[in-house]
Ligand SMILES: Nc1ncnc2c1ncn2[C@@H]1O[C@H](COP(=O)(O)OP(=O)(O)O)[C@@H](O)[C@H]1O
């Protein structure tokens with residue numbers, strides 16, 4: 308076992324995937340707590356599909372993938388947040404239209420243009436090999452920003468997430484926090500998509516928070532647990548993926564499913580004990 | 583000098599006017615009860631008083647050096663997720679967020695204020711209890727506690743007794759009366775006229791516009807003769 312781990316960590320591509328993936332998992336877990344509690348779970352999913360569409364178009368047009376995807380996804384994130392506030396188009400319908408639409412555009416772009424030979428599978432379901440130096444640096448920078456902001460603004464983040472109206476009445480600019488959260492989520496989705504795949508990246512946002520909420524009942528405990536669960540599932544998943552030669556993204560999501568079930572059972576047992 | 587004055591206030595959503603012609607003023611220590619049918623604009627007026635909504639016409643003035651961020655607020659039911667993972671201590675402490683200023687974390691003073699307010703409302707022993715495990719009455723008490731942490735001057739309550747049984751309602755009203763006796767100005771939206779009118783000094787009756795504003799006794803007398811029933815039926 309230890310031997311396998313040592314071997315796994317001796318490959319530079321695995322080292323890169325480990326560092327970037329672990330940091331992204333932490334970011335996603337913290338942002339996910341906010342998204343889940345604000346009923347914005349579907350936003351991460353929508354953004355990942357849009358990111359896929361943008362990446363595909365960028366490839367076909369010979370543009371830098373991140374250079375196109377980051378701004379496009381940022382703009383989409385802002386628009387989605389706007390929609391959630393106003394009630395003009397129902398938020399969930401808007402997300403559904405957007406995500407399937409972007410996915411279709413991406414697939415069309417790749418299929419129609421001749422001579423473009425891309426690994427569609429890799430984009431949809433991720434690959435550890437896709438993490439290059441730039442991705443690692445992006446992950447480090449992003450996670451530094453998210454972690455520092457989350458710790459420093461923790462009381463305000465709790466206030467805005469728990470009751471945005473009360474926070475605004477107390478002089479906290481709730482919209483700024485929501486938009487910042489949207490922007491950081493957008494970047495997390497784009498950077499994490501290479502590793503996790505467009506179809507699976509949103510699970511990194513949602514699973515840790517939902518799993519932690521099964522068992523923990525205070526905001527602080529849920530936050531800490533989400534970060535821990537996310538890191539643990541990432542490490543477990545990537546190890547499984549290395550040992551069993553399975554795709555990294557799917558392996559990580561499977562680890563999340565197992566932990567989710569475990570937390571659910573643990574919560575049920577704890578509830579029975581208390582009676 | 584009045585603490586809060588509304589002058590010819592009109593409020594709307596997306597161009598649709600929901601409330602107009604609101605004129606009232608309240609001095610420090612008074613207790614205003616806002617009554618009216620569902621959809622008559624009571625919560626909308628509360629949002630305007632909290633500066634969450636800007637007036638279409640007219641204005642809201644604060645006097646006596648009352649700052650807009652120094653208002654305690656208890657939102658209408660269902661504004662908060664029932665399964666939100668937070669314990670009572672976390673929620674009450676968040677009432678002190680208007681004292682954060684440029685600081686990042688709550689200081690010792692804020693923590694002390696949160697603890698003392700919890701003790702006063704008799705919920706100190708619940709401080710580690712999760713929000714979702716509280717009864718409806720306990721939840722309202724926690725939100726009242728958070729509101730009291732936020733203010734020393736003005737308390738806004740939007741149907742604090744909705745969905746509570748009569749005993750719990752009476753206890754909650756007693757706590758609000760106590761806060762009012764200690765000098766807090768109270769503005770409360772209520773459905774339950776009898777219970778609320780006992781403590782109120784003033785009444786504001788809304789039905790998309792202002793039907794009545796004045797002393798509570800006067801309102802009770804006119805109401806008894808049926809002055810407002812017509813207004814209600816047509817609303
Ligand atoms: N966010 C909103 N967007 C559009 N219309 C709203 C919104 N909130 C309330 N309204 C409308 O404004 C009117 C007054 O609502 P409200 O102030 O909540 O009434 P009350 O609290 O007296 O029951 C209602 O007709 C309601 O449908």
Ligand SMILES: [Mg+2]
Nearest residue numbers: 624625626658
């Ligand atoms: Mg209302």
